[in-house]
Amino acid sequence: MRVAAAIDVAAPPQLVWDFVTDPARYLHFMSGITRWEVTSEQDRGVGARYRTLMRVGSAEVGGLVEIVECDALRDLAWTSVTGIDQRGRWRLRERADGARTRVELRLQYGVGGSGIVGWIAEQVAAPAVRENLRRSLQELRRQAEHEQARAAAATRRAAALR
Amino acid sequence: METETASRPSRIGHHANGGDPFTAPPPGRARRRDDELEAEDRGSAPGPLERVAGVIARGVRRRVPxxxxxxxxxxxxxxxxxxxxxxxxxxxxxxxRGLGNVPEEGPVLLVGNHSGGNVSPDSLVFTLAFSTYFGVERRFHQLVHNLVLSMPGLGFLRKYGAVAASPENAARALDAGAAVLVYPGGDHEVHRPTWEANTVNFAGRRGFVRLALEHDVPIVPVVAIGGQETALFLGRGERLARLLMLDKLFRLKVLPLSIAVPWGLNVGDVLGHIPLPAKITVEVLPAVHLREQFGPSPNVDEVYEHITETMQETLDALASERRLPIVG
Structure with missing residues (x-):
């Protein structure tokens, strides 16, 4: 099952990228995520591993994931090592005006070998997972734009003092 | 179903020490043949009914894997x-709630209260949550009643890690570094009447404490609510079992009575039932490290009282959250 959500953030890609590559921030903006814990020596970049859990229905599902693609300011993708099968991707694209970023979050999940029951479970879980992604993006936008506004205000104050 | 007797051990749920499946029988006695023990217990030649009962009992015993x-x-x-x-x-x-209270690795004894008759939904909900939280790679075994494992069609439970409840099996699982789920109240607790739903009742079975002490593993209490709302449980039927001489014939001390789908009046719950869709809430409590908390030689009774009181307090709190039966 593949679910995706997208949103426009009024901040440059660098600022959004700082959010999505920092594992310490995930619990603060990702809806439904109950664990995003670094389990490897490196905490970001290709090869970094995280133990992740998302509450869906009566269980917290997830497992160990590994970053498999890290194209700075554009794409960050992970795939599962243990737990349910999953692939996730952050896709950042700068808007033409240079001040906004299109952010897309994709998640593909399932349990191989679980047959028709697994397919039904994926369909049943999809609305909750999609809602989690949508809320996560909204919270990411809120936090990123707040930080962008704070940075802009600091710049203005510094300019006024000069 | 309650099938334990206090006098003799065997492989089908007959345990010494008050029916506690987690307390080892006296040395030597467990190795004696069942028919020797039966003859010893009877003290006289068996009647026809007892012979039939013996054949059935031995058949069941052989089915226990x-x-x-x-x-x-x-x-x-x-x-x-x-x-x-x-x-x-x-x-x-x-x-x-509270799965983070389970130590991340190493052997641990998960001690739960048990509800829902022979179709116990709290086991399903908890084992699912444990498996998704820690991953199926983590060793996790559940101690279940021998009769459950011997039932036709339930062999698949062993693939989930279910093993017959006995001190040997529990020890083996803990030595392998597994998390072991045990329900000390067992069949006594699981068939309690619905009006005792919010009561933790281990029937004084303290074997789990001794087990944790012997293997020096933490105890993690697991408190569940809602299971006893999946049918209307009327009672354990201990008097009925005695009246029908089931205790003599099959060593069944209880014949639980309930009103359950699809049977209506459900006697024995042998074939299970369709549980009503009651909301199941499970709360995992902080781990109790016995020697850290109770000193180098903890008193078994003191630990037992502490664990059951803590669980009862949690169950009371969970009960106060519920507005309506079944709905939750």
């Missing part, structure tokens, strides 16, 4: 997670 921890199959568990998740989420609206 030897515990083999390797029968646990992580791939099977993983592939069945979606089905469990559907049932736990849609039918029971399961909610499990």
């Amino acid at each position: 030897a515990a083999d921890l390797d029968e646990r199959d992580p791939d099977f568990i993983r592939e069945s997670l979606p089905g469990q998740w559907l049932l736990a989420s849609l039918w029971f609206r399961g909610e499990v």
Whole structure:
């Protein structure tokens, strides 16, 4: 099952990228995520591993994931090592005006070998997972734009003092 | 069903020490043949009814599989997670809190209260949550009644890690570094009447404390509510079992009575029932490290009282959250 959500953030890609590559921030903006814990020596970049859990229905599902693609300011993708099968991707694209970023979050999940029951479970879980992604993006936008506004205000104050 | 007797051990749920399946029988006695012990207990030649009962009992005994921890199959568990998740989420609206209290690794004894008759939904909801939280790779075994494992069609439970409840099997699982789920109240607690739903009742069975002490593993209490609302449980039927001489014929001390789907009046719950969709809430409490908390030689009774009181307080708190039966 593949679910995706997208949103426009009024901040440059660098600022959004700082959010999505920092594992310490995930619990603060990702809806439904109950664990995003670094389990490897490196905490970001290709090869970094995280133990992740998302509450869906009566269980917290997830497992160990590994970053498999890290194209700075554009794409960050992970795939599962243990737990349910999953692939996730952050896709950042700068808007033409240079001040906004299109952010897309994709998640593909399932349990191989679980047959028709697994397919039904994926369909049943999809609305909750999609809602989690949508809320996560909204919270990411809120936090990123707040930080962008704070940075802009600091710049203005510094300019006024000069 | 309660099948224990206090006088003789065997492989089908007959345990010494007050029916506590987690307390080892006296040395030597467990190795004696069952028919020797039966003859000793009877003290006279068996009648026809007792002969028939003996044949049936031996048949059941033969069906109890030897515990083999390797029968646990992580791939099977993983592939069945979606089905469990559907049932736990849609039918029971399961909610499990505090799994972070379970130590991340190493052996641990999970001690739960048990509800729901022979179809116990709290086990389903908790084992699903444990498997998804820690991953199917983590060794996890459940101690279940011998009669459950010997029932035709339930052999698949062994793939989930279920082993017959006995001190030997528990020890073997803990030595292998597994998390072991045990319900000390067992059949006594699981068939309690609905009006005692919010009572933790281990029937004084303290074997789990001794087990944790012997293996120096922490105890993690697991408190569940809602299971006793999946049918109207009328009682254990101990008097009825005596009246029908089931205790003499089959050593069945209880014949639980309930009103359950689809049977209506359900006597024995041998074939199970369709549980009502009661909301199941499970709360996992902080680990109790016995020697850290109770000193180098903890008193078993003191630990037992502490564990059961803590669980009862939690169950009371969970009960106060519920507005309506079944709805939760």
